[in-house]
Ligand code: ADP
C-alpha cells in the first residue's frame with residue numbers, strides 16, 4: 001500500500017477536521033502518500049483529488065466543519081456512480097479509501113467494499129445513529145451547543161413563567177434530544193422512537209406549573225412525528241382549552257457549527273489514526289468506532305445491516321426527573 005485517499009461525507013460534524021488531520025499525518029508517518037478528496041462522493045466521482053502534506057492539515061484541529069467539504073451525492077447511490085468512483089481511484093493509483101461520515105456515508109463505504117475495494121470508515125455524525133459506535137465524532141460538541149441554548153432559554157422562560165419547545169437535530173434518532181433533555185433538565189423529551197399524544201405534553205407543562213416551577217421546557221427531536229412545528233400547530237389550536245401559550249426555538253444547523261470540544265478532537269484523532277493503521281494491516285471493510293471505552297472496529301456489513309436502538313432506560317430517567 002503506497003497511497004490512500006480520505007473524504008468527508010454527509011452532514012458535517014465538529015471534529016471532522018481533526019480526523020482528516022490524523023489520517024494525513026498518520027499516513028505520512030507510515031510512509032504513505034495521502035490524497036484529500038473534496039466534496040465527499042461527489043468529488044470522488046468527478047475527480048476532485050489533491051495530495052495533502054503534513055502542513056496542509058496544520059491549524060485545523062480546532063476548527064469546526066470540514067476543510068475537505070462535504071456533499072450529499074445521489075449518483076453515488078447507483079452502481080454506475082460507484083463504478084465511476086472506482087475508475088477515479090484506479091486512475092490516481094489510490095490503494096485504499098478512508099470515509100469519514102455517518103450512516104449514509106458508511107453505506108457508501110460498504111458499497112465500495114463489496115466491490116472489492118479497500119475502505120475503512122470513520123464514525124462521524126452528530127446524530128449518534130451509527131450501529132456499533134457508542135459515541136460518534138461531533139455528538140459531544142452538538143450536545144454542548146444545544147445545552148447552552150437550553151440554559152439560556154430557561155433563564156428567559158423563568159422570568160416570564162413561560163413554556164418553551166426547543167427542537168434539536170436528529171433525523172431518525174433521538175439521542176441528541178434525549179441527552180440534551182437529561183443534561184438540560186427538560187420537563188419532557190419528544191423523540192422519533194417513542195410516539196406521543198400531544199395532550200401528554202400539555203399535561204406535563206401544567207404539572208410543571210402546579211409543582212411551582214417558573215418555566216416549562218420541552219426538548220423535541222426534529223425527526224419526531226410531533227416535532228416543534230407540529231406541536232406548535234396543535235397547541236395553537238387548543239390554546240384556550242389548555243390555558244397556556246408556547247414559544248418555540250428550532251436550533252437547526254447552529255448545532256453542527258462551531259469548534260469541536262476536547263472530547264471530539266481526541267475521539268476524531270484516535271479514530272482517524274486507527275483507520276490508517278487498520279488499512280495498513282489490511283483490516284478493511286470495517287469502521288473505526290468507540291466501543292465500550294476503547295477504539296475498535298466493526299465490519300461495515302454489520303454497521304449497515306443493523307439499526308442503532310436508543311436506550312429507553314434513559315428515556316425513563318428523563319421522565320422521572322422532570
Ligand atoms: P450521513 O452520512 O451524514 O448519514 P447521508 O445519509 O446524506 O449522510 O449520506 C451521505 C452520502 O452517502 C449520500 O449523499 C450518498 O452519496 C451516500 N450514500 C447514502 N446511502 C447510500 C447507499 N445506500 N449506497 C451508497 N451510497 C450511499
Ligand code: F6P
Pocket residue numbers: 011102125126127169170171222256
Ligand atoms: O445527519 C446529520 C444531520 O444534521 C441530521 O440531524 C439532520 O436531519 C440532517 O443532517 C440535516 O441535513 P442537511 O444539512 O442536509 O440539511
